[in-house]
Amino acid sequence: MDWLFREDRYEPGSDSLKFIDKSLMSILKILSKIDRLGGQRRGILYGVTPPLKLISTILTVVCVSTSRDATFLLSAGLFVLINLIMLEKSDRKRVLALGITASSFSAVMLIPSMATGNIINSLIIVYKVLLTVSMANILSVSTGWFDVSASLKLLLIPDIFILVLEITLKYIYLLGEISLNMLTALKIRSIGKNNNKYSSISALMGNLFLKSKEMGEELYSAMECRGFTGEYKRVLAFNISRIDAVYAIIVLALTAAYF
Amino acid sequence: MHIPENYLSPSTCAVLGAAMVPVWKRASANVKREFSKKKMPLLGVGAAFSFLIMMFNLPLPGGTTGHAVGAALISILLGPYAASISVTIALAVQALFFGDGGILALGANAFNLAFIMPFTAHYIYKIMMGRGGNRRNYIAAFLAGYVSLNAAALFTAVELGIQPVLFKDASGMPLYNPYGLSISVPAMMIPHLLVAGVVEGIVTAGVYGYIRKVSGEGLNEGRGLKIRPLYVALIVMIILSPLGLLASGTAWGEWGADEIKSIVGFVPQGMEKGFNFKSSLPDYTVPGFSEHMGYILSGIIGVLIIVFLFMAISAALFIKREVKITDK
Numbered sequence: 001m002d003w004l005f006r007e008d009r010y011e012p013g014s015d016s017l018k019f020i021d022k023s024l025m026s027i028l029k030i031l032s033k034i035d036r037l038g039g040q041r042r043g044i045l046y047g048v049t050p051p052l053k054l055i056s057t058i059l060t061v062v063c064v065s066t067s068r069d070a071t072f073l074l075s076a077g078l079f080v081l082i083n084l085i086m087l088e089k090s091d092r093k094r095v096l097a098l099g100i101t102a103s104s105f106s107a108v109m110l111i112p113s114m115a116t117g118n119i120i121n122s123l124i125i126v127y128k129v130l131l132t133v134s135m136a137n138i139l140s141v142s143t144g145w146f147d148v149s150a151s152l153k154l155l156l157i158p159d160i161f162i163l164v165l166e167i168t169l170k171y172i173y174l175l176g177e178i179s180l181n182m183l184t185a186l187k188i189r190s191i192g193k194n195n196n197k198y199s200s201i202s203a204l205m206g207n208l209f210l211k212s213k214e215m216g217e218e219l220y221s222a223m224e225c226r227g228f229t230g231e232y233k234r235v236l237a238f239n240i241s242r243i244d245a246v247y248a249i250i251v252l253a254l255t256a257a258y259f
Numbered sequence: 260m261h262i263p264e265n266y267l268s269p270s271t272c273a274v275l276g277a278a279m280v281p282v283w284k285r286a287s288a289n290v291k292r293e294f295s296k297k298k299m300p301l302l303g304v305g306a307a308f309s310f311l312i313m314m315f316n317l318p319l320p321g322g323t324t325g326h327a328v329g330a331a332l333i334s335i336l337l338g339p340y341a342a343s344i345s346v347t348i349a350l351a352v353q354a355l356f357f358g359d360g361g362i363l364a365l366g367a368n369a370f371n372l373a374f375i376m377p378f379t380a381h382y383i384y385k386i387m388m389g390r391g392g393n394r395r396n397y398i399a400a401f402l403a404g405y406v407s408l409n410a411a412a413l414f415t416a417v418e419l420g421i422q423p424v425l426f427k428d429a430s431g432m433p434l435y436n437p438y439g440l441s442i443s444v445p446a447m448m449i450p451h452l453l454v455a456g457v458v459e460g461i462v463t464a465g466v467y468g469y470i471r472k473v474s475g476e477g478l479n480e481g482r483g484l485k486i487r488p489l490y491v492a493l494i495v496m497i498i499l500s501p502l503g504l505l506a507s508g509t510a511w512g513e514w515g516a517d518e519i520k521s522i523v524g525f526v527p528q529g530m531e532k533g534f535n536f537k538s539s540l541p542d543y544t545v546p547g548f549s550e551h552m553g554y555i556l557s558g559i560i561g562v563l564i565i566v567f568l569f570m571a572i573s574a575a576l577f578i579k580r581e582v583k584i585t586d587k
Binding site: 027057058061062065066068102106110112113117118120121122125128129132133136139140145148158160161163164165166167168169170171172174175176179199201202203205206207208209210212213215216217219220223 | 290306307308336347354433434435469470
């Protein structure tokens, strides 16, 4: 009975859990981004029909990337600003944060080049990065992801790519949750010092693959039971609303400025 | 490794995107033929898997962390064509929904990560495996991951590096990525050769080994490529190598110091003072042969040296493991 009264002296050696925490954080970040997309939002930009928005975004990104005309680049900047104003506050913050991160990253990368005198071209690259990253993110936050993948059919993308894309979007979430649980389990089980953590990671990824394989097969059986033949049919119901018309006119005016 | 928007000229993006179209077409035809319908969702799951693998951070010396791409792993598990589609989709999701990597640069990124990487991995794995048994699995998977990531990095570096030479404004300043090959290649290759490639290799071998151990069956339904066409392609390339003589210049990125001067206008200091490697077959000519024959011979000798090196490496690794086992 003696040992019961003795004070316990277990002092585990220091152990680094940093990489588990980091993985947890990056998966959580992705999941929260996807999770957020469930709710419907109000706002003018959210109402523009998705195919139009997708095509306009690709068109303007291509124009911005190929243009060296100051007037056009400035009006494209104005267009992005107007788009930003139309967004909800939280979305606006996110788009801005991502755009500024990306462009300041390229600014840092281009410092040596600027030091040797290549200033204007470097600044144009930084500005263009800000514009294009913002445009992609504006599309992403203001449009339901499955609406985007449905619009791809209009761009003559083969069915197999659309099928794979839709499953990918769904499964990033599902598999992300599974890996989150497994990582948390690994973290909780690593009491004190656990030297086997690193080898657990490959087992974790392997398990993720096997699990996803099983889920994929079940998914397809379920789809087949509901009559899916591998082909997507899209009914082209083009209801052009007033917002769509205004949006289209603005984009057309912008591309006209390009020429 | 993703190239962001505006670092490549739009024409480079267009060329690389156009190069991907037949690859995508072949890949989807091949996958439709080789995969049973039931396995089709595996592609999407593979893409989601590759996307998530990039989220797993692995500890690196010096307190930082790195991540793997997973293209080599998917290529070994599902075949290179399936990997090509999966990684393309993963890249498209990142470009369209997460603003990571450019929309216009998608073709270029797909060329590096969804074409060069899975196919390199597949061939390396096949060649290393040979007819060998299970023991070579891990080494083959590691090398497939290591070499394929570095191949992709090299292509990325070259695409970035040729920009300042090809695209300049009126005053001679670079329009897009301003760093030439002499900067972009070492900047990309040193971290990839030393660190990122090893991470990719370890992840590829570790996960592959685990999956084999847990469930050996039904891994690679898309049987992938036969090795023979690769040999044919190699032989054709050797025979065609004298064609290089027809072109007036030297291959991109293989300029001598004097040629650099005529292109760029000055010789980068490091190159001027750099060492000159005396090859035993200088300028790819074999003394005593006509120029064309010499070219073909150099090609054959080069390929044979590489093949022998691979055979020697795999044999050495094989024997070592054999000894270890008998020791027990």
